[in-house]
Amino acid sequence: MIDNEAARLEALRQYQILDTEPEEAYDNIAQLTALICGTPIVVVNFIDENRQWFKAKIGLDVSEMPRSVGLSYLCQERRNVVVISDTWADEKLAKNPVVTSYPYVRFYAGVPLITPKGEIVGTLCAIDQVPQELSQKQVEALVALSRQVISELELRRNLAEVSRFAEELKRAEASLRESEQHLRLALEAAKLGSWELDLETGNLSCSKQCKANFGLSPETKLSYDKLQERIHPEDRAYMQQSVRLALDERKDYEAEYRNIWSDDSVHWILARGAGTYDADGHPVRMIGVTLDITARKQAEEELKRQNKYSQLFSEITLKIRQSLQIETILQTTVTEVQELLHADRVIIFRLWEDGSGTVTQEAVLPGFPIILGKNILDPCFAQDYQEPYLQERVSAIADIETANIQPCYKEFLLQFGVKANLVVPILQRDNLWGLLIAHQCERPRQWNNVEIELLKQLADQIGIALSQAQLLEQETHQRQELARSNAELEQFAYVASHDLQEPLRMVVSYLQLLERRYKDNLDARANEFIGYAVDGAHRMQTLIHDLLSYSRVSTRGQPFELVDCNYIVNCVLSNLKIALEESNAVITCDTLPEVMVDATQLSQLFQNLISNAIKFRSQQPPQIHIKVERIEQRWQFMVRDHGIGIEPQYLERIFVIFQRLHTRNKYPGTGIGLAICKKIVERHGGNIWVESQPQHSTSFFFTIPDKTGNKL
Numbered sequence: 001m002i003d004n005e006a007a008r009l010e011a012l013r014q015y016q017i018l019d020t021e022p023e024e025a026y027d028n029i030a031q032l033t034a035l036i037c038g039t040p041i042v043v044v045n046f047i048d049e050n051r052q053w054f055k056a057k058i059g060l061d062v063s064e065m066p067r068s069v070g071l072s073y074l075c076q077e078r079r080n081v082v083v084i085s086d087t088w089a090d091e092k093l094a095k096n097p098v099v100t101s102y103p104y105v106r107f108y109a110g111v112p113l114i115t116p117k118g119e120i121v122g123t124l125c126a127i128d129q130v131p132q133e134l135s136q137k138q139v140e141a142l143v144a145l146s147r148q149v150i151s152e153l154e155l156r157r158n159l160a161e162v163s164r165f166a167e168e169l170k171r172a173e174a175s176l177r178e179s180e181q182h183l184r185l186a187l188e189a190a191k192l193g194s195w196e197l198d199l200e201t202g203n204l205s206c207s208k209q210c211k212a213n214f215g216l217s218p219e220t221k222l223s224y225d226k227l228q229e230r231i232h233p234e235d236r237a238y239m240q241q242s243v244r245l246a247l248d249e250r251k252d253y254e255a256e257y258r259n260i261w262s263d264d265s266v267h268w269i270l271a272r273g274a275g276t277y278d279a280d281g282h283p284v285r286m287i288g289v290t291l292d293i294t295a296r297k298q299a300e301e302e303l304k305r306q307n308k309y310s311q312l313f314s315e316i317t318l319k320i321r322q323s324l325q326i327e328t329i330l331q332t333t334v335t336e337v338q339e340l341l342h343a344d345r346v347i348i349f350r351l352w353e354d355g356s357g358t359v360t361q362e363a364v365l366p367g368f369p370i371i372l373g374k375n376i377l378d379p380c381f382a383q384d385y386q387e388p389y390l391q392e393r394v395s396a397i398a399d400i401e402t403a404n405i406q407p408c409y410k411e412f413l414l415q416f417g418v419k420a421n422l423v424v425p426i427l428q429r430d431n432l433w434g435l436l437i438a439h440q441c442e443r444p445r446q447w448n449n450v451e452i453e454l455l456k457q458l459a460d461q462i463g464i465a466l467s468q469a470q471l472l473e474q475e476t477h478q479r480q481e482l483a484r485s486n487a488e489l490e491q492f493a494y495v496a497s498h499d500l501q502e503p504l505r506m507v508v509s510y511l512q513l514l515e516r517r518y519k520d521n522l523d524a525r526a527n528e529f530i531g532y533a534v535d536g537a538h539r540m541q542t543l544i545h546d547l548l549s550y551s552r553v554s555t556r557g558q559p560f561e562l563v564d565c566n567y568i569v570n571c572v573l574s575n576l577k578i579a580l581e582e583s584n585a586v587i588t589c590d591t592l593p594e595v596m597v598d599a600t601q602l603s604q605l606f607q608n609l610i611s612n613a614i615k616f617r618s619q620q621p622p623q624i625h626i627k628v629e630r631i632e633q634r635w636q637f638m639v640r641d642h643g644i645g646i647e648p649q650y651l652e653r654i655f656v657i658f659q660r661l662h663t664r665n666k667y668p669g670t671g672i673g674l675a676i677c678k679k680i681v682e683r684h685g686g687n688i689w690v691e692s693q694p695q696h697s698t699s700f701f702f703t704i705p706d707k708t709g710n711k712l
Contacts, residue, residue, distance in 0.1 A: 009048065011119040015153045016160060017046055018053055025152050025307075026056035028314035029145050033126050034058050035318075036141045036464065037134060041103060041127035044149055046113075047072065052122075059127075060103060070098045071105065072123045075112040079120065081139055084108040086131035107132045109139075111146035116154070124149055137429070137464055144457055148310060155303050162296060193290045195273070197224060199247075199283050213269055213292040215261030232258035232266065239271075247275045247283045256293065267294040306450055326469050330361040333462055337438065338363035341451060345418075345439035347371065351386060351432055360434075368441045369416050376412075389425035390432050396422050396452055399444035420445040422452065424459045428466050436462065558598045560684075562708065565592035568599065569626060572607045576614070583614050584621035590628050593635055596707040601680045606639070608673045609700050613641035618695070634686065634703045645694040654690065677702070 012018070026044050033042045041059035045052045052072060053064045071093070074082040087093040087106055098105045107128035112120045124146045134142075193210025197203075204227060208218040214230055216222060231239055235257035246253035253273040258266050273288020315336075330348045338346040345368055348361040355377070362372035397403045398420050400413050413421065420440040426433045436459045511533050569589055573580065580587070587610075595602075606626075613624045620642070627638040646654065655678040677700075681688040686703035 008119045008121065011115050011117065012046060012048060012121045015121070015157055017055060017153060017156065018048060020055070022056065023152075025310060025314070026149070028311070028318070029124070029148055029152075030056040030058050031318065032314060033124060033142065033145055036138055036145075037109060037126035038132070039107065039109075039126040039128040041129075043125050043127070044113075044122070045072065045125065046122035047076075047120075055122075065098075069096075071096065071108050072110060072125065075110045075123045076120050079112055079114070081143060082108070082110045083134055083139065085133055088131075103127065104129045106130050109134055109142060111142050113146055113149050113153075115150060121153070122149075137460065137467075141460060141464065144460070151306060151310060155307055158299060158303055162300065165296065195288055195290060197286045199275075199285055210290050213267075213290045214259055215263075215265075215267065230259045230261075232260055234258075243286070246273075247286070250275070250277070253286065253288065267292060268297040269293065302450075326466060327361075329462065329465050329469065333436070333458065334361045334363040337436070337455070337458065338365075340454075341438055343438040344368050344441040345371075345416075347437050347439070348426075348434060349376075349437055350434040355386070357434070371416055386432055389423075389435065390427075392425060392427065392456075394422075394424050394452055394456060396447040398446045401444075417441040419443055420447070422447045422455060424452075424455045426459045426466070427463045428470075429463075433463065433466060558600055560596045560598055562594055563597050563599045563602060564594050565602070565628075568603050569606055572603055572610060575607060576610060579611070579614050583617060585614055585617075586621065586623050587626070588624070589626040592626070592628055592637075593630075593706075594708060595635060595704050597684055597704060598680075601683070605677050605680045605702070608677050609639040612673065613639065613643060613698075616698075617641070617643045630706065631703075634705050636701060636703050638699055638701050640697060640699040642697050645696055645698050646690065646692040647694055648692075655688070 030042045030044055034040070039059075042057065043054045043060060044056040045054050047053075047067055049067070051064050051067050052070060054060065054062075057063070071082070071084070071087075074084075084090070084093065085107060087096070087099045087108060093099060096105075105127050107126075107130065109126040110123045111125075113122040113124060114120055124142065126142065193213045194207045195210050196205045202224050204222055204224045206222055211218060211220055211222060214222075214227065228236060228240075239255050239257045242255040243253055245251075253271070253275070255271050257269055257271070259269055260266055270291045270293045271288060273286045275283040275286045278284050334346045334348055337343070345362065345364040347359050347363075349357050350360045351357045357376050359371050359374050359376070362370065364370055364372075397405065400410060400419055400421070403410070416439070418439045418441055420443075422438040424436050426436055436455060438455065515531075566589075569592065573587060579585075610624060614622050623642045625638075625640045627640070629636050655674050678688050681702045681704075685705045688700070688702040690698060690700050692698040
């Protein structure tokens, strides 16, 4: 175990990443992780002996944490993705310091950062302070981003090695000059070849390694002119000019150029040398060394290409995720991919259930056929051809003419001038939505692994974005339908309750007239029936009045104005004077602020809450306290009593219309009052809730946005 830890720390040290400045590539990965997982907190951390150091972070105020704190140890133990939907559900995790204190982790998703040699150097983590779930696609995207972190680390390490190699080469040059620039370099391990050129005769003397650097056998007779013929035509003039300039200015000669071997392969040479001069200052010969730097050049180009692809992938993905409009997502994709891959054409091909498809988006260079909008029904796109794409197969064809493909498919591609193509599936959940396709029409093209992987990752992002766009569209439609339905219900409630008042008033009047006129002429049973009818009619009047008040909160509300809450409460207490005196209630109140509200509705809100405190009192006289405090940009009011309290299971139910916790005989009412309170508070942009201890106290809280900016 100790040896494994030592190897892990050595791997981390080689990356030279700890305590470095922030870098855009890692920040982009963190931003993508937050967007994909929908979490407010993301960290890219690296773990040394004692700490977790955050290279990139979102939503955290600290740059590092002790190694013993947090949940990253789970990724190290399991060497796999760790997703914890709710830390409170696990007794051990619930006691972890990052769960019980800052940053209060409820949801955790972590991926170990594993080097090519299998060492875990850190984790990529997505964190939320509320429970949540991740889909399989989100987990796969998170794993892909963790690989991107490792790619960035490998890029850093490779560039450091290239830099060290350059320093070693400079030291070799210094050593060469110190030995009077004529010692033959026999550093076979470094593959340096030595050469000497007689400028007067043109005779060229080369070591075996020097000839090998030009793709020649040791027995080859090599002259300066013959050497010139092997240099790439585009670099020949540059190389000759470098030699002349070095001799004219009596400086060391240095040049990097390409040379072409007998098999037509291209290799890079780094040549360095210096001239020797006669008594008159005329150059007579040059000596120097050559080094085959093809591998280094290829590594540099590959690293540059990977870095460019990585950065552009992050940029494209961010552009895709910035819009949830499907047309914008697809158009952004084809435009950016066409520019990124330097492809002649990039299309989105939407597949339908009958095997046909439509080119819905296209980015194409001038001079090539435009196929945007074409509907294609071809035998090659039948269900059998779609099945491999459902299994996430990628099709990369370097040369259509020589490829081993179905004749119908070849004929189909050739009609659009396609010489090479790269096809990746776009999966929306488990369904094949369509294809992302890159065409090369000018000439055949070999697609490399980086390009294939890039298109696969982009297709995954498109699939995720399409799913989210679809969910947003459904949610928007449902929200619009709900708003329409609520408006219709409110209008119906208002009209119904308003129109019912007059006939009900007439029923009550005639029942009361019947009671007064015939009371002495009827038996006790009839009088009891009349009493029931009168009482029921009165309760119906009360219910209709409350229902009308409920519907008027949204439909008949008054404009907001600056109101003194102290004045509102005093008016309410005056209205409730009789009830207060009969119950011997004691009211205390903080100094209240001025707020922008509908004055009538705020009065109704306070009156309902205070009336409830009087109604649901204990055996002792009611003690009611009104308190207020400013929290951020809101006023939070509290109305507290010491009455009978509310059982915990009913705390949410009491705000639902017509919901009652007691019989009418014990506590009269319609069950609408608190529903009206909730609707009033929500109309003002606030929230209302209740906290209670049964048989002890009840506290109603509600918030009102502070639109004045004033404090008490």
